Amino acid sequence: MHNTIDFKKPVADILKEHPELQEILVDLGFKPLANPAMVNTVGKVTSLKAGSTLAHIPIEKIRETLIMHGYDIEE
Helix, strand or coil: CCCEEECCCEHHHHHHHCCCHHHHHHHHCCHHHHCHHHHHCHHHHCEHHHHHHHCCCCHHHHHHHHHHCCCEEEC
């Protein structure tokens, strides 16, 4: 499994490649990602980087959490 997450890709694409991340991201505060309709609409046009700004979640917190779960980060 390729465990690199690109913060510039749309969230929907990231979750398609890594569906196990949905729960991690929801726990981080991306509550709308628990709703499949949100993933399939807003998630298709919003990157993880942009989503962090919209949700007021520091990008560093996301980066640290994903690294802790064994992912590499690409920005």
